[in-house]
Amino acid sequence: MNKNINIKSLIIDKPLKLDCGQTIDNFPLAYETYGSLNKEKDNAILVFHALTGDQFLSGINPITKKEGWWSHAVGSNKAIDTEKYFVICANVISGCLGSFGPSNTNTDTNKIYGTTFPIITINDMVNAQHNLLDYFKIEKLFAVMGGSMGGMQVLQFVSNFPDKARIAIPIACTSSHSAQNIAFNELGRQSIMADNNWLNGDYANQNKNPDKGLSVARMAAHITYLSKNGLQEKFGRKLQERGDLKFSFDADFQIESYLRYQGSVFVDRFDANSYLYITRAMDYFDLSKKYNGNLSKAFEKTKTKFLVISFTSDWLYPTSENKEIVIALNAIGADVAFVEIESDKGHDSFLLDVPEFLNTLKNYINNSYSKISR
Amino acid sequence: MKQEFKIISDFIEKNTRVLDVGCGDGTLIEFLQNNKEIDIRGIEISKENSQKCVSKGLTVIEGDAEKDLSQFPDKSFDFVILSQTLQAFLNPEIVIQELLRVGKKAIVTVPNFGFWKVRLHLLMKGTMPITKNLPDEWYNTPNLHMCTIKDFYKFCYERDIKLDKALALRDEKISTINKSNLNIKNLSAELGIFLIEK
Structure with missing residues (x-):
């Protein structure tokens, strides 16, 4: 899966102290860039990816050979115009597309980490990616943005580095994972762990892969990404290439076939242990915890201009949770x-x-x- | 209503924090940003209008002023503007209270239902008045609580709300409203513009 071809990667030698207590150094951070950095270095946008995303925003992903996950949003003359902006996206640490993760080999033991890899948090991911600013010699980013877990990273980034981004756009996200969010993630993790090929996370050292478990995790998660109406409209009770029910457990319904397909293509591009680690990072995310539940305090020093965006039919990170971020920012007079x-x-x-x-x-x-550069 | 914007702009001091409640498509916010050095935000209930504002790069929140003003701390703005929107609220009294809690001062403009053309329309035609400022039919108007300049004047008086400034607007002509000319202005003005504080 991880052939490391066409993957740009930065070796971060500065030690990074993780929330779990361990310190890592000399670790790879894989990234991709689009557009070019201008002379003033004021046109850089850092995009954070979601749970199963990667650094390949636009164009053809060299690993999957499919369109990048934000291809219709990032590119020439698109919403994030690469003619104007220098767009950077990095694979999160604990991911599986070139950045330091559980599918890497531990040089001490010469074995693939698996679940011996340290637990990573959203805070750790963001701190690792902050090194990109030094690497590109960018004093201040024009923007940080991202949806879902990408939005959580946006919030964490601004909280950690209040003067490093002019604007921040957290999309369809939350400042704290809800019990329901944790529950769905636990369902996914348990399905991976229930696969006999998971082998307590050691599958890669034993040339196995928990495909079934990972695919069921993806199927369950995929349902949470769609709305009831959206599903009903697209699939309803339509049957899959058959005139009538087969009175069996085959995929009679199109929705079943669709989910099975989603599960099966996912296992080709994603590492099961990365899935465990990243969902864990999301579950641990609670930005206000450090401030005794006062979310406003997480942004106290910020001068960043925020745009929060939610979607009417998003029940995973509903408008109410996005609005909590807005309320917390308004409480301290931030620009939101x-x-x-x-x-x-x-x-x-x-x-x-x-x-x-x-x-x-x-x-x-x-x-x-244009207001900033004016 | 260019004149209305100018008056609002004159009321607002430099380097202040301003909130435009019911900011529509952001025309007033842009006007004020271009004319004054202020930090201005808006709140707007319509999705279409909030998106227009945000698309212009304005700091506007999609929300319902009757509920969502509560998220702003006391006196967090120097000026809160309510331009020709008071009549559209379910509970204008609570909105005024909120404006005066959130803002040190509030600028409220009210389309005057006491304007002689409005009165004449009802008197002569016997149907709900339709004028330049009140263009909608009774069945599709967003206006729930129309009031006159005199009504608003009385409303403030009864609640010990201080009227720092009260201006009447008619055909772009500005005049001051006071206790002695209230009845005349209530007949001759199309719009009342008030700078109030508690």
């Missing part, structure tokens, strides 16, 4: 805008071609940039 976009595509809306979303994003970014 907020819109809820009408869409029946559920949580996945941020990844899809939703014109109102993309237009708002595009115009907000461009107008904010």
